[in-house]
Amino acid sequence: MRVVAGDRKGMPLKALPGNNTRPTTDKVKESIFNMIGPFFDGGVALDLFAGSGGLGLEALSRGIERTIFVEKDRKAFSIVKENVAKCRYDDQVEIFCNDAVRAVKALVKREDVVFDVVLFDPPYHKVDYYDLVRVLIDHGKVDDKGVIMCEHANDVTLPKAYGPFTCVRRETYGSTVVSIYRVTQQGEGE
Template identity: 55%
Template sequence: MRVIAGDCKGRPLKAVPGMGTRPTTDKIKESIFNMIGPFFDGGQGLDLYGGSGGLGIEALSRGMDHFIFIDKDQKALQTIKENLKQCKYEEKAEIFRNDAKRALKALHKRELQFDMIFLDPPYAKQMLLKDIEEIGKLNLLADSGSIVAEHGSEVTLPEKIGDFELIRQETYGKTTTISIYKRN
């Protein structure tokens, strides 16, 4: 795993030890950023299932200003910290140990909105539909923002979820699908 483009291009990233997380491959990560815009002119992002932090760190490397990483696994949080330090992005990030539902409510209390939200939960624990509904209900996505959901290919997400519309969907191999939502 590595940072693919931007300020930290080529910098290696650590994976979370053990089998509890499934890192996004470099090929899929590159495809995601080709779909959502390869570089950014600032903005705030959220990685709700942080894992190794690879998606959020890639966004920071490509120009995002700030990212919040959430994960409930202590090993994942430690890996995110190490990867942020490796890229010298500690000042551009916040890391919280929490489950997704409670984290979304806490972010709403802070009156935050995000230009980009990554949802990449472990395949066995698909909560995407509920997460996207909650993001809409709590108004956490900026008007021009994107929700990028990575999920198993066997999972079918609807064309519309609340105020959000599926604008693009790509499947990679037999196991991984990327679904991108924006406000209608």
């Protein structure tokens, strides 16, 4: 696992051994960022269910100014911190060891954050977690020009829209599906 492109291109990243997390492969990560970026001119990202932090670090490497990582597994949380330090992004991140539901409740109360990119990769068997996308949108925490990326199992069907955010692209990579949501003009989207 590595950073695929940008300022830290090629930087190897540590992954959590075992089956507690499911790191996004470099191939899928590259495809995700080709769909949502591929590069950014500043902005704030949220890497919810961060795992080893690979998606949020990729966003930083590609120009996102600040990333908030949320990961509840203590071992994975430690690896996110290691990977952030290795990539020298300590001053551009906030890392929380917290349950995603509680983290989102705390984030919606903050007046200092609106996300330009939401990277959403929950455990595949926890379908209810996708409701957190709606919570962020309903509280105005995703910029209207922003993008939401949901990674999910191919046997999970996500809604065509979350509020004004419509699924504009859906790609399948084996058992993994990536769904991209943006605010669209009438007639755009899937």
